[in-house]
Amino acid sequence: MKQKGPGPVVWESGVEVASLYTEHELDKSGGVERVGRPGDFPFTRGIHPEMYRKRPWTMRQYSGFGTARETHERFLYLIENGNTGLNVAFDLPTQCGLDSDHPMADGEVGRVGMAVDTLADMEEAFADIPLNDITVSLTINGAAVPIMAMYFSMAKKRGFDLSSLRGTAQNDILKEFVGRGTWIYPVGPSMRLVADTIEFCARNVPRYSAVSVCGYHIRESGATPAQEMAYGLAIAAAYVEEALKRGIDVNAIGKTLSFNFDIFGNIWEQVAKFRAGRRLYARMMQERFGVTEPRAQQMRMIAGGGGGGLTIQQPENNIVRGAYYALISALSGTQTMALCSYDEAYTIPSEHAARLSLRTMQILMHEMGLTDTVDPLGGSWFVESMTNEMENRIEAITKQLEAEGGIVEAISEGRVQAEVNRQAFERERKIQSGELKKVGVNCFVEEEEAPEVEFHPYRREEARSQMRRLDEIRSSRDAGHVEAALQAVEKAATGEENVMPAVMDAVEAYATVGEICSALERVFGRFQEPVRF
């Protein structure tokens, strides 16, 4: 590294940091006029007046693997250990809309999440879990339509009233085109399906978040924190616009949206990102869309992670990183927290590692005073100045996106993907050159690497049992009924009708995820990935 004496301190987002902040710097950055009180517009200090005093954050570790039966056991284990929500991981075939016996599913069934083929799997996974106390988040995007329908059908069959059901589906397809990659259909029909789910929820499951807009995966794919927030805001606006075409009240739309953000990197940059993001979102919803109800102006979020910050080298360091990420999350006023476990750079978390993540959050909540008072950083000359600076930076990115034709077009053409990948390359280059420090990676490296973590075993027997179960269901269901239900799905997709009611009928007839997604694909076709460097 070049030794040039103390140079400027510049965050990843491009914001420069002074060595001292006083009233003077704060005034110059725009002062505190836009801060407001917690629970009041524009919610800089948090969306509730008393925040964690009244509503401690939900702890919702991401989990799921193998079959519904195995995942059910892990759910019970996490709840027993204090998880207050469930965040469901689905395996790749399910996420890509393929049945467990599809040729492309070979070797992937139950590997990175739970395998779901039919409603029967959903019923087994959530058996006896009190869906009114434990809020469930479904990490599903390309195949969100059948999976959400299965969850709602399962809840209905269990006797829960859909109008009071709470929870979240990830269902943010635009970010899948940028990072994570579980898209199925082209951008246009994918947007239509998101609007179908928003409309269905706004009318039938009003307390449920139909979409969780994910800056998270865009950041993981290489975006800076300011880009993460800017792209998240632009994506949220795109869904609101699409849903407005259905004639739904904009306040009802706003209430179905939530957010998912990433935490790794500089502490202050993340805190400023969240405070600025809440403010920008509230203003966007009010000024641009005319939202009047506070709940529909509030950026409700899960914030944690942060997989991108964890390292393969010296894996135990990730325990320490996770504790700092949780601290940032609490200081930023998140509603829900989840942490990547220390072994997650290698494998899906062991019980031991998942429990440690939970304990990390519990220690913060119960020992460290993070719930004592609302937004303890509010009013700090430094934090408020940087909130103003990040706000300007984020707004500049969203304005540029608009000027260039909007986020939907930018993603369809692969421009966002190329920009995010360019940033990823820069970041990796800086890590490899030592310009960006990573402990254990490019400094404080240990010659003799510690032994690797304990690996989660992949059991082919579980995959085979899933396929046997699928065979049994296929041969025991009413084939004529399934065929008619799938034709109804195709018909709804061909016209302008909302597909959700037809998909609900199909899942209740035990049609599979693969059958429903194929019916939709026959109408919509497949996304062709634009590759740009």
Place this chain on the structure above:
Amino acid sequence: MSESRIRVLVAKPGLDGHDVGAKLVCRALMRAGMEVIYTGLRQSPEAIARVALAESVDVVGLSVLSGAHLPLCEKVIGKLREQGLEEVPVIVGGNIPSRDHAALAGLGVAGVFPTGTPFEAIADFVRERVAS
């Protein structure tokens, strides 16, 4: 067109959608002066072998982060052989634990480059393999 430029196919077999690493390696190899063909996500082993043949590539690089690297490498190498491409070295990157490196070598994988491998090490390896 320079005849000496090395041609590399970077492919994402299976269903894993994590493509950051694959695209980073594409950029790094392009900067190192190579021609890179990137397949995009969710390619079947057959499709990867077909592209390798059609593009007459010198090296095939696979990126896997889902943990399914053993079955996927085995299938892709099998399909390359069927196309008569047994001489084309296959390298693999991603979330590949060291305990699986020997098994991958046994399947015929020429080199393993786990997440975090310096770009230069990959480019150097490719150059040496193609020269030999």
